[in-house]
Amino acid sequence: MWWESRLEGKVALITGGASGLGRATASEFLQHGARVVIADIDSQLGRQVAKWLGPEAHFIECDVGVESQVAEAVDMTVARHGRLDIMYNNAGITGPVFPPGIADLDLDEFDRVMRINVRGMIAGIKHAARVMIPALSGSILCTASISGLMGGLGPHPYTISKFTIPGIVKSVATELCKHGVRINCISPCPIPTPMVVSQFSGFFPDATQDRIMEIVHELGELKGSMCEEVDVAKAALYLASNEAKYITGHNLVVDGGFTCFKNLQFPSS
Numbered sequence: 724m725w726w727e728s729r730l731e732g733k734v735a736l737i738t739g740g741a742s743g744l745g746r747a748t749a750s751e752f753l754q755h756g757a758r759v760v761i762a763d764i765d766s767q768l769g770r771q772v773a774k775w776l777g778p779e780a781h782f783i784e785c786d787v788g789v790e791s792q793v794a795e796a797v798d799m800t801v802a803r804h805g806r807l808d809i810m811y812n813n814a815g816i817t818g819p820v821f822p823p824g825i826a827d828l829d830l831d832e833f834d835r836v837m838r839i840n841v842r843g844m845i846a847g848i849k850h851a852a853r854v855m856i857p858a859l860s861g862s863i864l865c866t867a868s869i870s871g872l873m874g875g876l877g878p879h880p881y882t883i884s885k886f887t888i889p890g891i892v893k894s895v896a897t898e899l900c901k902h903g904v905r906i907n908c909i910s911p912c913p914i915p916t917p918m919v920v921s922q923f924s925g926f927f928p929d930a931t932q933d934r935i936m937e938i939v940h941e942l943g944e945l946k947g948s949m950c951e952e953v954d955v956a957k958a959a960l961y962l963a964s965n966e967a968k969y970i971t972g973h974n975l976v977v978d979g980g981f982t983c984f985k986n987l988q989f990p991s992s
């Protein structure tokens with residue numbers, strides 16, 4: 724059926740693909756006929772996940788903070804599959820759970836977050852563009868966040884890093900348009916992936932993992948539904964597929980309306 728093969732023949736490289744949103748997207752892409760390479764700093768988990776995903780999935784060890792490793796991941800994908808159609812720059816970190824206020828911010832820590840979340844993303848875009856421009860096609864995706872739409876949802880370095888991503892996407896879209904290459908980002912709301920569960924464990928040290936997952940889901944605004952990894956995976960599937968052939972420079976917010984409104988807090992009497 725056509726909707727089961729929306730990525731037939733396509734090759735995707737996903738950074739941070741060993742866990743959470745990247746892993747869910749790898750699984751979704753595979754179900755739709757793509758061949759997938761997951762690039763992750765966690766080689767043990769990455770190998771396990773690639774095996775679990777099946778014969779059309781492969782793993783490459785890669786720290787997105789090191790440009791040569793990102794370049795190598797792109798080159799190895801092209802060497803194995805002969806092409807790169809989809810580059811999903813998804814790897815990211817939150818930084819410390821209890822960051823200091825701005826007056827005490829450790830700029831080395833700030834640099835560490837920016838190195839992974841911004842520089843790593845730019846490295847992925849750069850090296851994907853290197854092979855997509857000559858092919859005159861391709862879809863580049865980046866994971867931003869609702870922390871990049873409103874202040875106060877995350878630590879300063881994380882928030883600043885995520886605000887940067889829609890700007891990178893718009894800047895690069897202007898150039899890549901001329902070569903038939905699309906670039907978009909996705910901004911999810913909190914989803915209880917290992918990253919978020921570990922972050923929330925710092926806020927609720929006595930809570931079980933199930934309770935933390937519940938707390939994260941209760942943050943949502945859209946009644947009768949909750950945001951799951953697969954919701955981001957399906958957004959990525961859409962943007963990667965030909966159904967989004969005329970969409971570039973866009974930030975697809977997956978937040979059930981969370982960032983659309985703020986209610987007036989009237990006094991109770």
Ligand SMILES: NC(=O)c1ccc[n+]([C@@H]2O[C@H](COP(=O)([O-])OP(=O)(O)OC[C@H]3O[C@@H](n4cnc5c(N)ncnc54)[C@H](O)[C@@H]3O)[C@@H](O)[C@H]2O)c1
Pocket residue numbers: 738739740741742743744745762763764765785786787788813814815816817839843866867868869910911912913914915916917918919
């Ligand atoms: N889960 C959420 O609620 C949420 C919301 C908005 C945005 N995001 C973003 O989604 C992305 C994925 O996060 P997740 O929630 O799936 O977390 P996760 O921890 O489940 O997965 C992140 C993956 O990235 C890998 N990684 C970390 N540093 C890396 C590096 N330097 N090089 C390569 N791989 C590296 C980790 O090993 C891990 O496999 C991040 O960019 C995050 O900021 C997550």
